[in-house]
Amino acid sequence: MPDARTEEFIARIQEGAQVEATDWLPDDYRAKLLKFIEMHGNSELMGVLPEREWILKAPTLQRKLALTAKVQDEVGHAQLIYRVVEDLGKPRERCLADLVDGKAKFHNVFHYPTKTWGDVGVIAWLVDAAAIISQKALLKCSYAPYARIMKKICWEESFHILHGRDVILAMVTGTPEQFELVQEALDRWWGPLMQFHGNPIPREEDPMFQWRIKSQGNEEARQQFLDGYVPQIRELGLTVPDPKLCKRDDGVWEYSEPDWDELKHVVTGHGPKTEERLAFRRRFLEREQWVRDAVLAA
Amino acid sequence: MNEQALLGLADDELVLGWRDSEWTGIAPLLEEDVAFSSIAQNEIGHARAVYELLAGPDGNADALAFDRNPDEYRCAPLVELHLLEWAHTIARRWLYEVADEIRITALMDDSDPAVAGLAAKIDREEAYHRMHAEMWHERLRDEPRFQKAVEELWPYALGVLPAELRGALVSRVGLSEVEAIERGTHTDELAPLWEEMTMVRRSAPAGAQW
Structure with a gap:
């Protein structure tokens, strides 16, 4: 049973109050918050790698500029988020060390390969759309410093969605081969996108709700994603690769059960690109340690 | 200024911007990730304006x-080199920014007002790149691996500028003039870069x- 002070804390945040870094925080709250926010920071950072390779292959000057700016935003988000984590007690160096050692998690979608320029559009449009749904809900997070930076993050992510949609639009109205690149990328990304918001957990069983770190259920987020984006996908002439997908009369989307085993397998560090990407980051982190030493010594 | 020289400037900025964007996501500090992405965007933007x-x-x-x-690109061999290693990357940034400042300053006096105007616009953004390069130069100049990188890249840096502007570079960098690795020749590293850059x-x- 929580002590009286903790109970009072829970009651307060349940009513919608937000707390600051300097307030007293229950240990369990701090630990859960830190883990959640750290995973968000890791995801922003690991999200850079699948897109990074395509900066170098961008087919026009404008696309190269836009993609570099987008990826730069993601690193900027990681930088902001790690500062919040630092305030909660874990230095950035340790977050990065845990990340490359495979001890920390990051979002499922960043464990997959990016095979064509079609992936660049699908990621910027749909992965970022899925992400912004979760991030908008975090604007109401009980921890005020996190909620505050989410404003900037959401604002930037909404630009990424526009960039992604523009990339997609150019291709679906281009040659049949370009259209096919988008459809093929959508076919590959649909599974991970449906897993993105996690399996439906009843609110009462999710400690993240008790602490009001999250205020939106996983299924609620997924429904919002489907409602916002399936019509747009279809409008472009693309096919969502799920024959069971349909909107019921009551407005709820039905879909094939996402592969939860795959989600679990991937986020525990066994995705198709997990090891390669962590090794890539580890290699640079280790090789350029002398630079951080030189900067700190100055 | 003649078209070939302008094309050389644009190709330098495109290819160096391309090389700098290789650091996006893997720089030694997150702050540098962000900085290199910004610089890369500026360089590509300058290239676009000149094109x-x-x-x-x-x-x-x-x-x-x-x-x-x-083989039709007019970039200097300096910007083509694949240097995904911090000492060489910073040595190139610093040498390039010093050479580029000399070149842009000369261009600001060009008889063609369109060229002079563009040079002035580019110069305003390059001021921040120079501050960034100078800051790193201050930090690393006593590091043997940085000094070695500067020496290795020096003949390439001279090749960024036409012969008549090299004296200024020599006095700014403080190394003696050597035989330059000239523009018009290409390193083996341009072809794979071009393959990747144009594949999509x-x-x-x-x-x-x-």
């Missing part, structure tokens, strides 16, 4: 940037929209 000037109002800057063969574009027939 647009060269292509004229009905021309296509993308076609000029991407649809030539590797080449996958559709010319004129396709991306």
Whole structure:
């Protein structure tokens, strides 16, 4: 049973109050918050790698500029988020060390390969759309410093969605081969996108709700994603690769059960690109340690 | 200024911007990740502005940037080098920024007002790149691996500038003049860069929209 002070804390945040870094925080709250926010920071950072390779292959000057700016935003988000984590007690160096050692998690979608320029559009449009749904809900997070930076993050992510949609639009109205690149990328990304918001957990069983770190259920987020984006996908002439997908009369989307085993397998560090990407980051982190030493010594 | 020299400037900025964007996501500090991405965007933006000037109002800057063969590029060998290692990356940034400042300053006095105006605009953004390069130069100049990198890249840096402007570079950098690795020759590293840079574009027939 929580002590009286903790109970009072829970009651307060349940009513919608937000707390600051300097307030007293229950240990369990701090630990859960830190883990959640750290995973968000890791995801922003690991999200850079699948897109990074395509900066170098961008087919026009404008696309190269836009993609570099987008990826730069993601690193900027990681930088902001790690500062919040630092305030909660874990230095950035340790977050990065845990990340490359495979001890920390990051979002499922960043464990997959990016095979064509079609992936660049699908990621910027749909992965970022899925992400912004979760991030908008975090604007109401009980921890005020996190909620505050989410404003900037959401604002930037909404630009990424526009960039992604523009990339997609150019291709679906281009040659049949370009259209096919988008459809093929959508076919590959649909599974991970449906897993993105996690399996439906009843609110009462999710400690993240008790602490009001999250205020939106996983299924609620997924429904919002489907409602916002399936019509747009279809409008472009693309096919969502799920024959069971349909909107019921009551407005709820039905879909094939996402592969939860795959989600679990991937986020525990066994995705198709997990090891390669962590090794890539580890290699640079280790090789350029002398630079951080030189900067700190100055 | 003649077109070949302007094309050289644009190709330098395009290829160096391309090389700098290789650091996006893997720089030694997150702050540098962000900084290198910004610098890369500026360089690519400068390249685009010069290509647009060269292509004229009905021309296509993308076609000029991407649809030539590797041997038609006019970039200096310095910017082509694959240097995904911090000491060399910073040594190149610093040497390039010093050389580029000399070149841009000269261009600001160009008899063609369009060229002079563009040079002034580029100069305003380059001021921040110079501050960034100078800051790193201050930090690393006593590091043996940085000094070695500067020496290795020095003949390449001289090749960024035409012979008549090299004296200024020599006095700014403080190394003695050696035989330059001249513009017009290419390193072996340009061809793979070009392959990667144009692979998506080449996958559709010319004129396709991306």
